[in-house]
Amino acid sequence: MIGIIHIFISVLILLGVSIIVLSNNIVHAAYALALTLVGVAGMYVLMNAELLAVVQILIYAGGVVILLAFGVMLTNRLRGEKVVTDSGNKWIGAIISIVIFLGFAYLIQSTDFGAGEIRTPSDQIQQIGIAFLTKHLLAFELIAFILLVALVGAAYLAKMSSDE
Amino acid sequence: MISFLFYLAFLLLFVIAAVYAERKTAAFIQSRLGPMEAGPKGVLQTIADLLKMLQKEDISATAVDKFPFLIAPVIVFSAVFAGYSVLPVNAGLSGSTIESGLFLLLAIVSLDVLGILMAGWASNNKYSLYGAMRSVAQIVSYEIPLGLSVLSVVIITGTLDLQKISFLQQGNGLPDWNIVQHPLLIFSFVIFFISGLAESNRTPFDLPESESELIGGYHTEYSGFRWGIFMLSEYGMMLLLSILGAILFFGGWNSPLPNIGGLKLYELTSGMVLGTFWLLAKALVLIFVQMWLRWTLPRLRVDQLMSLSWKYLTPISLLMLFICAVWKWWLMS
Amino acid sequence: MNEWMSTYYLYLAALLFSSGVFVVITKKNLIFILIGVELMLNAGNVLLAFFSRFDSSLNGQIFAIFSVVLTVCEVSIALAILLNIYKKQRVSNLEELQEVGNE
Numbered sequence: 256m257i258g259i260i261h262i263f264i265s266v267l268i269l270l271g272v273s274i275i276v277l278s279n280n281i282v283h284a285a286y287a288l289a290l291t292l293v294g295v296a297g298m299y300v301l302m303n304a305e306l307l308a309v310v311q312i313l314i315y316a317g318g319v320v321i322l323l324a325f326g327v328m329l330t331n332r333l334r335g336e337k338v339v340t341d342s343g344n345k346w347i348g349a350i351i352s353i354v355i356f357l358g359f360a361y362l363i364q365s366t367d368f369g370a371g372e373i374r375t376p377s378d379q380i381q382q383i384g385i386a387f388l389t390k391h392l393l394a395f396e397l398i399a400f401i402l403l404v405a406l407v408g409a410a411y412l413a414k415m416s417s418d419e
Numbered sequence: 420m421i422s423f424l425f426y427l428a429f430l431l432l433f434v435i436a437a438v439y440a441e442r443k444t445a446a447f448i449q450s451r452l453g454p455m456e457a458g459p460k461g462v463l464q465t466i467a468d469l470l471k472m473l474q475k476e477d478i479s480a481t482a483v484d485k486f487p488f489l490i491a492p493v494i495v496f497s498a499v500f501a502g503y504s505v506l507p508v509n510a511g512l513s514g515s516t517i518e519s520g521l522f523l524l525l526a527i528v529s530l531d532v533l534g535i536l537m538a539g540w541a542s543n544n545k546y547s548l549y550g551a552m553r554s555v556a557q558i559v560s561y562e563i564p565l566g567l568s569v570l571s572v573v574i575i576t577g578t579l580d581l582q583k584i585s586f587l588q589q590g591n592g593l594p595d596w597n598i599v600q601h602p603l604l605i606f607s608f609v610i611f612f613i614s615g616l617a618e619s620n621r622t623p624f625d626l627p628e629s630e631s632e633l634i635g636g637y638h639t640e641y642s643g644f645r646w647g648i649f650m651l652s653e654y655g656m657m658l659l660l661s662i663l664g665a666i667l668f669f670g671g672w673n674s675p676l677p678n679i680g681g682l683k684l685y686e687l688t689s690g691m692v693l694g695t696f697w698l699l700a701k702a703l704v705l706i707f708v709q710m711w712l713r714w715t716l717p718r719l720r721v722d723q724l725m726s727l728s729w730k731y732l733t734p735i736s737l738l739m740l741f742i743c744a745v746w747k748w749w750l751m752s
Numbered sequence: 753m754n755e756w757m758s759t760y761y762l763y764l765a766a767l768l769f770s771s772g773v774f775v776v777i778t779k780k781n782l783i784f785i786l787i788g789v790e791l792m793l794n795a796g797n798v799l800l801a802f803f804s805r806f807d808s809s810l811n812g813q814i815f816a817i818f819s820v821v822l823t824v825c826e827v828s829i830a831l832a833i834l835l836n837i838y839k840k841q842r843v844s845n846l847e848e849l850q851e852v853g854n855e
Contacts, residue, residue: 261760268764272771275791281784282540286487288787289533295768295794302761304801307813307820309522311797314820317529319790319827321555324536326783326831328548330838340781340845348777352770359766368758374808380518380579383810383817391814398821405825412832 261301267294279339281327289320303375306383422514426503429699434654438465441710448714475643480543483640488541492641492648494534499655502528505581506662509672509694510589513582521579525566528618528659531652532558535637538649542640551637553721557617557624560728565614567736568607571743572667575601581663585671592677592685596670603739603746608668610736612705615660617728619653622713624724657709658702665701672698761802769795780845782834786827793823 271291275284292315299308331338376382387395439454439462446453454461479488505520507513517523532555539551576584576597588595598604617624638649665671672694676684688697719727768791775788797816804812 265764268768272768272791275787276771276774279779281781282484283487284784284787286533286537288790289530291768291791292794293530295798298761298764298798299801302801303805304813304816305517305519306522307797307801307816309519309526310817310820313522313526313529314824315790315794317526317532318559319824321532321536321559322827322831323783323786324540325552325555326786326834328540328552329835330783340779340784342778342780345778348774351777352774355773356766356770359769360763363759363762363766371758371806373805375805375810376808378518379810379813383814386810386814394818398818402821402825405829409828409832412829413835 260297264294264297264301267291267297279342281338281340282324285320285324285327288323289316292316292320303373303379306380422506422508422512423504425508425512426506427500430500430503430651430655430658433658434651435465435469437654437657437706438468440707441713444707444710445714448711469647472647473644477645478640478642480640482543484541484543487537488640489645491534491538491541492645492652494537495531496534496648496652496655498527498530498534499652499659502659503655506659506666507582507585507672507698509691509698510585510689511691516580516582519579520581521569521573524659524663525562525569528656529558529562531656538641539637542637544640547637547639550639554620554637557620557721557724557728560725561614561617561624561732564610564728564732564736565618567733567740568611568614569663569667571607571736571740572597572604574740574743575604575747577747581666581671585666585673588670589673590685592673593670593675594677595673596668596675598668601743601746603743604668607736607739607743608664610732610739611660611664611668612708613732614728615657615664616709616712617724619656619660621653621657621709623716623719625718657706661702661705661709662698664705665698669701670697758802761798765795765798765802767795768792768798782837782845783831786830786834790823790827793819 268291271287271289271294274287275291278284278287293312296308296311296316299305299311327338442464443453443461454464457463457467479485502524503514505514505517505524514520535551535554535558539547539554542548572584573579576587578584578587584597588597588600593599598608616622638646641649674685674688674693674697676688678685772788772791772795775791776785779785779788797819800812800816800819802812804810804816
């Protein structure tokens, strides 16, 4: 059941994650994050979650990564040298992350998920749209409000210091 | 898959013809003749330019960030070209028939800003970085009116699949086009067209690559074939938005001739090859309008550009979205 | 449904989460730490999307979409704060950061 597409997308994700983990160059890590997020969007398509995949590409890879790249460029003096950071606590970090991974692996192995049948409806996007406006209406409106407040606040915070 | 390969072949041939068309259009608007030397009336000029560009040395300065510098044009082109995968060609040959076709096109096309940012940053050159920042800000700002105007069409047609939108405009030629059936879409089309010009960095929005100001913007340091890939992706984006405009507003691959009584002109001018011809002809008319605008209008300053998007186009497209929703509700009741 | 396929996606989520933890613990630049947080949030979204496959009302996907939007809010505010810190202190390294507060 593992097709060639699964292998290709997992290679993309592994490549992205290894560049983020092993590289000290922040700009390279931001590009690798874009690669990882596009790979995860591919995973969503394989999991039959179409709308989420498109939202992931549109918002994460096309928005958040640009924000992070701009953040890198605005918080470093551009003298033409590579933007590197140093990293410490490598051994403790490795031990903790491996312990967490093994904990998850144990949980996954010891759970009996049973035989689940895939029940995604064929007109997914319409169902999600209707659900947004009927069942989850309050959450939808609230999240629009939170987004507005967060963006206004971020714009104000980033501007504040130029007035002093 | 076949439609994707068709569009690849068409794009490559189109670029060769479009560069010649652009130079001739520029010449005639400016009351001069344009290329006349290479071949009869200068038709082989693009081939000559292509040969020159292909055998230029691939220079990259020593202080550039090697891998992102080399990969950036490929990312820009891939992101733009991946949008062609959901476009239909004619009634029988549709693109990828996923449910969220149009939405996916908008999402993937917005990935080209990553390539531009990579090109600007990796060039290790202040002017490239300024050009890249301006270009990214412009593209990201104009994605919003583009998406909202496309959404007005989607509200009225009720589907995101481009082939189904073309089927909904079938039947009787010109009176069945979206822009004639629902005249409100004229405003949406104008907003779509302006945002599309800004998305492909065309004049009057070509500040990022203006030769008189920033030397070349984010593609200053590129030479030879890599610069050619940037130009290919610019023309690719122009063609993508023109084909999208033709499908959404002007009937797609349907013929414009109506069935007048016994003279069934619509049936006579439909078919596989003719459908493709109508679609590409409508797209080429829109491209001609884009080239015409390039040599007529002056360039916008960067603050005028930003204020146009945020203060004018976005509120108007939101208003159009609301009005189209009311129109659809009135049609359905 | 194949037992292998379900564990494959879950292992992927576990991998993303643990590499996010590693990045947050190890790297010193503030923006790098934000990248690690992104990885962890993505791991959660992968889990949500996977389990919404077996639900005909698609609740997991809707929740994941809300989570993406909230992440965007969080990243934009975090970057605005980082910009402010940089303007005041000219450093973006965790070790060289002085007290942000009563200045």
